[in-house]
Amino acid sequence: MDTTFSEVVTKVIAYYPLKAGEIYLLSYKGKKAVWSIQTDLGEVIMKKVPFDEGHIKFMIHAIDYLRDKGIHTPKVYKTSSGEGFVKVDEEYFVIFEAVYGRSPEYEHEEELKMILQGMASFHKASQGIESPIGTFPSFLLTEWKSDLQRRCERLIEWKNRRLAATDKNKFDGLFLQYVDFFLKQGEASLAMLDHSCFDKWVEETKVNKSLCHQDYAAGNLAIGDDGHLYVFDMDSLTVDLPVRDLRKIINKVMKKLDEWDQELLLTMLQAYQTVNPLTKEQLHILVADIQFPHLFYGQVSKYYDKREEKWTVAKHIERLEDMIATDISKGEVLEDLLVRLDEVVNYGHE
Template identity: 55%
Template sequence: MDASFSEVANKAVSHYPIKADKIMLLSFKGPKSVWAIQTDAGEAILKKIPISEERLKFMIHAIEYLKGNGVRTPGVFRTKTGESYVRSDGENFILLEAIRGRSPEYEIEEELLLVLKGMALFHKASRGIEVPPGTKATSHLGEWNEDFAKRINQLEQWQQERSRATHKTEFDVLFLKHADALLEQARSSLDLLDQPPYRQWVEAAKTEKWLNHQDYAAGNLAITATGELYVYDMDSLTFDLPVRDIRKILNKVMKKRDRWDLELMVKMLKAYQEVHPLTKDQYSVLMADLRFPHLFYGQVSKYYQNREPGWTPHKHVSRLNDMIAAETSKEAVLQSFESRIDEVIGLG
């Protein structure tokens, strides 16, 4: 390991009442870094987190709130002076329990349903959380209309620009072939957000308060040897409707398959419903979010905004083909699902 990384970690760990025997860099992603620390008290995980102290304090408050309500997540070590994080050389660090486990596999149905139940518990456990004085939390509550409208506008701009281009790339041709249909899908999603269920739930959520993890997915989960599911990486917690996390996991799972699977979708939502029941109107908000072509937009923006400069043109085209396949197979499944909502919520 580079000496500078070791020195940074050693300096942060020196604030804790432990002795570090071995330090190993696990991950380095720009301003983020993660180390495994072997100590005289066992293994721990040190994280450098590039968020403000106010947001970090809220994150730690949220971890303790969630743990207190039954969510399995690594605990936060206290420093020699009782602080929950370390401020060193202008950067923030936290030391967490190390959890031994493996990432769940979506292809194993039992593990996938465990993920949905874990997500439901996360949302249920977060309900009612407040933002203590001196801390700061982010929120996307009530922002969906504006966000969707901006994305639609951006897709329309790219469509106009690439339509006028004299020389079109293979990616341009594929994008333009499907842009009209997926823009229509996006506009229908935005129209659904103008209906009462979304507005009413947003107003209720301002009082009831739910947290979204924003990446409650296999890479941030661990199944222990005893079958318990742990969630970590709380850096991106935000206030929003719970169905935003559900939409993301459905998209992650379905894009790995050849096409959207109605029966699997029903099973996933039944598993969620067992732990954190939603109403029919709330599921209609999920349907509105799912109808927006998030996967298509994400891949198109990566290409036109050059957010993955290391990718080859072939990889961009391949990924766009995958996203289009997922998006185009989704609409029929969502229409069919509408007749199964009562079954999911236990009325069918």
């Protein structure tokens, strides 16, 4: 192991009632790093986190809050003086318990149901949370309409720029071929949100609070050796409607298929309903969020904002083709879902 890293770990561990043995660097991404450390109490996981103290204090509070409500997530070890984090050389470190297990697989229906039920439990358990620092590091609840409107405006901006360009490539051609179609999806999404039930839910959540994980997906989950579903990486917690997490996991699952699967979508929503049931009006809001071309927008943004500069143009084109096919295929499925919402709302009550 790099001597510098070894020195950092030694400095951090000195703050804890732990005796360190073997140290392994699991990942390093500049501002973020993860180590496995063998100690006299067993293996622990040390993370370097790129946040300010307020954000870290909220994250640790949220982890403790969720664990107290029955959510399975690694506990945070406290220092000898009772702190949940350490500052060393102007950087922050948190030590977590190690959890052993494997990632769930979307292709296995029972494991997919477990993910949705786990997500529902997470949302339900988070209700009523307050921040120990007086504010929340992220509060996306009030930004829905303005964020979607901004994304539509960016699509128009990219469209006008590339229409005027003389150096168009295949990516530009593909984007220009479909952008108007997806702008209509975006406008339809915003129109569906322009409803009193959306505003009412936002106002209720401002008072009651509930958290979204923002990446409640297989990569951040593990079916533990004890059979429980564990959730990791509470870095991006935000106060928001639960449909943000629902939309994200639904998109993740559907984009792995050739096209949207109506019955699989119903299965996912029904699994969620068994734990944290949503009303018909709230499910309409979920449909509105799914209606927005998030996948198309995300891939276009990666290319035009140069967020994946290591990718070849060919890879960007391939991904854009995939996202276009996925976002187009959802149309009929969402129309059918709106007709069949009672099958979701009444699931388990027949």
